[in-house]
Amino acid sequence: MPNIITPKELPQWVPGEVLSSSDNLGWKGVGHRSYRYAGLDVPIPPLDHFMVVRYAAGQTPMDRCFDQRWSRADCRPGDASLLTMSEASHWHWTQQIDVSHVYLSNSLMSRVAGEVMDRPVAEVRLHDVLCTRDPTLLAITDAITQEAVQPEMGGPLYAETLGTQLAVHLLRKYAQVTFRHDLPGGRLSPAQMRRVLDLIDSRLHEALTLEDMAEAAGLGVCTFHRRFRETQGRAPHAFVIDRRVERARQLLAAGDMAVKEVAACCGFSDQAHMTRVLRARLGITPARLRAGRGAPR
DSSP states (O other), rough: SOOOGGGGGGTTTSSOEEEEOOTTTOOOOOOEEEEEESSSSEEEOSSSEEEEEEEEEEEEEEEEEETEEEEEEEEOTTTTEEEOTTTTEEEEOOSSSEEEEEEHHHHHHHHHHHHHSSSSSEEEEEEEEEEEOHHHHHHHHHHHHHHHOOOOOOHHHHHHHHHHHHHHHHHHHSEEEEEEEOGGGGGOOOOHHHHHHHHHHHHSSSOOOHHHHHHHTSOOHHHHHHHHHHSSSSSSSHHHHHHHHHHHHHHHHHHHHHHHHHHTTOOOSSSSHHOOOHHHHHOHHHHHHHOOSSSSO
């Protein structure tokens, strides 16, 4: 199971019919998808967003395991479930249901929490809420859904404003906030570093931007770059390259994949690119690693 997934990857784990989506609407910090699901029993990897599930049609007994504890509720239209980010869960239901998902990024939640509480925030977590009937929560999520279904002028700004309102409401009623103490030299907190590492390790095969990593930490790009260097002793880009080199070294030594497949799996543009980086960083070629000779002394 991967360390962390995005909302777009969720259907790989929870198959269903997509009824509406904000994927191509240019929203930032907030997202929407609605689904029609048959009865399912599904483990879900940690999401890189906070999620609100709004039950729109159908009624079903719902069982969920979160933080190694099972809970049960009878979910019907007008109810909502909450799921914090970066936590695995397991869901089981038996009847067909239509649901709307609203996703809030960690960057948005952390920024809003910091502004509302006027303190530097290390981490935001939502409470374990399987079923709640909250008119304010439903009104905001319904407005976000409506904007995704029928976009109008100023849609991205409107959706982001609604996302901010939703974040404030969640922080008021359903969240636990851990405040950041001043770490030596302005370093990343352990929670921030863990989220960044989860992101890097789950997306080594893709292009990773500084903006992606900063968002995972809930910081601006410049602040993140400075604190990451202070925490790890090197720039984020260099750290990612080192991570790719180490994964490539392990895969090549194992000998189970073709060299070009290892290059793609580790995020190098091609085999030649990987060869250049390994020679520069380890003083060895992929062929020597594959042959099990190790790095020269």
